[in-house]
Amino acid sequence: xxxxxxxxxVLTKELRMEFxxxxxxxxxxxxxxxxxxxxxxxxxxTAGESRRYGPGLLWIAFLFAGSLMLNPSFAREQANQTxxxxxxxxxxxxxxxxxxxxxxxxFMAVSEAILVPVFAVLYNISIGGIVGRLAxxxxxxxxxxxxxxxxxxxxxxxxRMRELLLxxxxxxxxxxxxxxxxxxxxxxxxxxxxxDRAWLAFLAGFDIVFLTASWLLCDFLLEE
Amino acid sequence: xxxxxxxxxxxxxxxSASAIPSASLGISFDGVEKRFGSLLALRGVSLxxxxxxxxxxxxxxxxxxxxxxxxxxxxxxxxxxxIAFRGLSRVLDGPTRRQTEIVYGDPKPSIGMVAHNxxxxxxxxxxxxxxxxxxxxxxxxxxxxxARALESCGLxxxxxxxxxxxxxxxxxRLAIARALLHDPRLxxxxxxxxxxxxxxxxWLGETLARLRDSGTTxxxxxxARNESLDLATRAVSLAGGRIExxxxxxxxxxxxxxxxxxxx
Amino acid sequence: MKGRSAITAAVAALIFFAGYAALFIAPDESxxxxxxxxxxFHLASWMAMFTALSLAFVANxxxxxxxxxxxxxxxxxxxxxxxxxxxxxxITGVLWGRPAWGIWWxxxxxxxxxxxxxxxxxxxxxxxxxxxxxxxxxxxxAIFGVFAFLDAPLVYASNRLWRTQHPAPVIFGGENSxxxxxxxxxxxxxxVAVMAMMxxxxxxxxxxxxxxxxxxxxxxxxxxxxxxxxxxxxKGLP
Numbered sequence: 001x002x003x004x005x006x007x008x009x010v011l012t013k014e015l016r017m018e019f020x021x022x023x024x025x026x027x028x029x030x031x032x033x034x035x036x037x038x039x040x041x042x043x044x045x046t047a048g049e050s051r052r053y054g055p056g057l058l059w060i061a062f063l064f065a066g067s068l069m070l071n072p073s074f075a076r077e078q079a080n081q082t083x084x085x086x087x088x089x090x091x092x093x094x095x096x097x098x099x100x101x102x103x104x105x106x107f108m109a110v111s112e113a114i115l116v117p118v119f120a121v122l123y124n125i126s127i128g129g130i131v132g133r134l135a136x137x138x139x140x141x142x143x144x145x146x147x148x149x150x151x152x153x154x155x156x157x158x159x160r161m162r163e164l165l166l167x168x169x170x171x172x173x174x175x176x177x178x179x180x181x182x183x184x185x186x187x188x189x190x191x192x193x194x195x196d197r198a199w200l201a202f203l204a205g206f207d208i209v210f211l212t213a214s215w216l217l218c219d220f221l222l223e224e
Numbered sequence: 225x226x227x228x229x230x231x232x233x234x235x236x237x238x239x240s241a242s243a244i245p246s247a248s249l250g251i252s253f254d255g256v257e258k259r260f261g262s263l264l265a266l267r268g269v270s271l272x273x274x275x276x277x278x279x280x281x282x283x284x285x286x287x288x289x290x291x292x293x294x295x296x297x298x299x300x301x302x303x304x305x306x307i308a309f310r311g312l313s314r315v316l317d318g319p320t321r322r323q324t325e326i327v328y329g330d331p332k333p334s335i336g337m338v339a340h341n342x343x344x345x346x347x348x349x350x351x352x353x354x355x356x357x358x359x360x361x362x363x364x365x366x367x368x369x370x371a372r373a374l375e376s377c378g379l380x381x382x383x384x385x386x387x388x389x390x391x392x393x394x395x396x397r398l399a400i401a402r403a404l405l406h407d408p409r410l411x412x413x414x415x416x417x418x419x420x421x422x423x424x425x426x427w428l429g430e431t432l433a434r435l436r437d438s439g440t441t442x443x444x445x446x447x448a449r450n451e452s453l454d455l456a457t458r459a460v461s462l463a464g465g466r467i468e469x470x471x472x473x474x475x476x477x478x479x480x481x482x483x484x485x486x487x488x
Numbered sequence: 489m490k491g492r493s494a495i496t497a498a499v500a501a502l503i504f505f506a507g508y509a510a511l512f513i514a515p516d517e518s519x520x521x522x523x524x525x526x527x528x529f530h531l532a533s534w535m536a537m538f539t540a541l542s543l544a545f546v547a548n549x550x551x552x553x554x555x556x557x558x559x560x561x562x563x564x565x566x567x568x569x570x571x572x573x574x575x576x577x578x579i580t581g582v583l584w585g586r587p588a589w590g591i592w593w594x595x596x597x598x599x600x601x602x603x604x605x606x607x608x609x610x611x612x613x614x615x616x617x618x619x620x621x622x623x624x625x626x627x628x629x630a631i632f633g634v635f636a637f638l639d640a641p642l643v644y645a646s647n648r649l650w651r652t653q654h655p656a657p658v659i660f661g662g663e664n665s666x667x668x669x670x671x672x673x674x675x676x677x678x679x680v681a682v683m684a685m686m687x688x689x690x691x692x693x694x695x696x697x698x699x700x701x702x703x704x705x706x707x708x709x710x711x712x713x714x715x716x717x718x719x720x721x722x723k724g725l726p
Contacts, residue, residue, distance in 0.1 A: 013345075013348075016348065020348065080345070088297055088335065089332065090332040155615070158624055165615065165618060172604055179647070179650055213634065220627055223301060224624070260621050260622075261623070
C-alpha cells in the first residue's frame with residue numbers, strides 16, 4: 001500500500017473521530033477567540049494600531065490554540081493502546097504521521113476560517129481584497145505549525161505532564177515561523193497590501209525542512 | 225539457529241504488504257534480551273516455534289510473557305538477540321535491525337495480536353473499527369469480511385453502536401475479531417480470556433480450535449487456567465524473564481498445563 | 489586519580505591566568521574602558537556553547553543511527569555544558585551591553601538565536617526529566633535535539649531577514665574589527681581557558697552518566713543472582 005493511501009485511511013479515521021466527538025474543533029476555536037478578545041483590552045483597535053499589532057496577535061492566538069489542539073493527536077492513541085495496532089499494521093510510520101498531520105491541518109484550517117473574519121470585524125481590518133493571498137500565508141504557516149506539532153505530540157505522549165510539555169517544546173521551535181508569518185501577514189494588512197515573496201519563501205523553506213526532518217526521523221519516533 | 229530460506233534478499237522497508245496466504249508462520253527467538261532501564265524483562269530467551277504449533281505460554285505476572293509477545297508482534301525491538309520468521313525469510317537483529325534486514329516478504333500482514341488493551345477506538349462504532357483496520361491491512365471485499373466477523377463474535381446487532389457503550393466482554397470479543405480480520409498465520413494472544421463471559425469463552429475456544437486445525441500458529445499466554453488450554457500442543461513456561469520449562473515441539477504439554485491448573 | 493587532579497589544577501590555573509590577563513594585561517579599550525573586559529569571556533562563552541551544541545547534535549544523530557549508549561551520555565553532557573555556556577554568554581552580554589550601549593537587550597540575529605537556543609536546550613533537559621524509561625528518553629530527546637539544532641539557522645535567518653526590513657542601529661558590529669594584537673592574544677588565552685574548562689566538565693558529566701548506567705547494570709546482575717545487594721556492592725567496587 002502506498003504511503004499516500006495509508007495516510008488517507010488514517011486521515012479519514014481522524015476526521016470521523018472528530019466528527020463524532022466534536023470536542024477538538026470547538027475548544028480550539030473558542031480558546032483562540034478568548035485570546036483575541038483578551039488582547040483587545042491591551043490596545044484600542046484603531047486602524048493604525050490594528051495594522052501594527054493585529055498580525056502578531058492573530059498568529060499568537062493560532063499558535064497557542066494550535067499547540068493545545070495538537071496534543072490529543074497522539075495522546076488519544078494511548079487510551080487503548082491503539083498506537084500499537086497502527087504500528088502492527090503493514091503501513092509505514094510516516095503514513096501514520098502524515099495522516100495525522102493532514103487531519104490536524106484540516107482542523108486548524110477550519111478554525112482559522114472561522115476566526116479570521118471574527119478577528120477582522122473586532123479589529124476593523126478590511127480583508128476583502130486580500131483573502132486569497134491571506135489564505136496562502138495562513139496555509140504555509142499552518143503547515144509548519146502542524147508538522148512540528150504532530151511530531152512533538154508523538155514525543156510528548158510518552159512523557160509526564162504532556163499537556164504542558166507540548167506547548168513548551170513547540171512554541172520556541174516555531175519562533176522563526178512566527179516571525180515570518182507575522183511579517184507576511186503585516187505586509188498584507190498594510191495600506192498597500194503586498195505579498196512579501198521573501199517571507200513566503202522563508203515559510204516554505206521552514207515547512208520543507210521540518211517535513212523532511214519528520215520523514216527522516218519518523219521511524220525512531222514511533223518505535224519502542 | 226535454523227537456516228533461513230534465502231530467495232532473493234531485498235533491502236527494502238516494510239511496505240511490501242502481500243500476506244502469504246497458505247504458508248504457515250513460525251517464529252524463532254535467538255538469545256533475545258529486553259531491558260527497560262534497570263528492568264530486565266527478558267534474559268537470553270531462545271525458543272523456536274514451528275509453524276502450526278499451538279503454544280501455551282505460562283508463567284506468573286512479570287515473567288516476561290507480554291514482552292515476548294510484543295517482540296513477536298514487532299512492537300518492541302530486542303535489546304540483544306534476534307527473531308526470525310520461518311515461512312518468511314526475515315531476520316531482525318536487535319536494535320540495529322535496519323542494517324541486517326533481509327526481507328523476502330513482510331511478516332506484518334500475517335501477524336495478529338490480542339493484547340492487554342483492546343486496541344479499539346472507543347469513539348467509533350464496532351463496524352467502523354473493523355472497517356478501519358481492514359483498510360489498513362489492504363483487505364479485499366471488506367464489507368463482507370466485517371459483516372462475517374461481527375456475526376462470528378455475536379456483535380452483529382451492535383455493529384452501529386460505539387465501542388464506549390460496550391461491556392468488557394463485548395470489547396474483548398471485538399478485539400479478538402479485530403485480530404482475526406486479516407486471517408493471520410501467526411496469532412498472538414495475551415491473556416485473551418480476561419473479561420470474557422461463558423458465551424465469549426466458548427466462542428474463543430471454537431475459534432482457536434478452528435485456527436489450529438487450519439494450521440495457524442497460535443501463541444497464547446495465560447497465568448491461570450482456561451478451557452482453551454486443552455487445545456495446546458506445547459507448553460512453555462517463563463519465570464524471571466527466562467524459559468523455565470518447555471514441553472518441546474513434539475512433546476506432551478499436559479504435565480506443565482496440569483501444574484498450572486493446580487495453582488489457580 | 490593523581491593525573492586528573494593535576495589536569496584540573498592546570499586548567500584552574502589557566503582560568504585564573506586568563507582572568508588576570510583580561511583584567512590587567514589587556515590594554516584599555518578606548519570607548520568602553522573597563523567594562524569591555526567582559527568581552528573576552530563573553531566571546532569565549534559563545535564559542536564554548538557553539539562547540540558543545542554542535543557536538544550534541546552529532547551525538548544525537550549518532551545515537552539514533554547506532555543505538556550505542558555512549559552517544560546518549562555524550563549528548564546530554566554536551567547539552568548541559570552548552571546550556572551553562574549559553575547562560576554565561578547571555579549574562580555577560582547583558583552586563584556588557586548596559587554600560588556600554590545603554591540597553592539591556594536587543595533582538596538582533598545573534599542574540600535572538602542564542603536566546604532561543606537557550607530555551608530550546610533547557611526544554612531538552614526538561615523533556616529528559618519527564619521520561620523515565622532510558623531507551624525512550626534517549627530516543628525522544630535525540631529527536632528533539634535534532635529539531636532544535638535545525639531550528640537555529642532558521643531563527644538566525646528569519647531575524648536577519650527581519651532586520652533588513654526593520655533596520656536598527658548596529659551596535660554589536662565591530663567586535664573583532666581592528667583588534668589590537670595584545671587584545672587578540674588575551675582573547676585566545678581566554679578562549680582556550682574556557683574551552684579547556686568546558687572539556688573537563690564535559691568529561692566529568694559523561695563519566696557521571698556512564699556511572700549511572702553501570703549502576704543500573706550492577707543492580708540488574710544483583711537481581712539476577714538473587715544475592716543481597718549489600719554483599720555484592722561492597723565486594724564489587726574498587
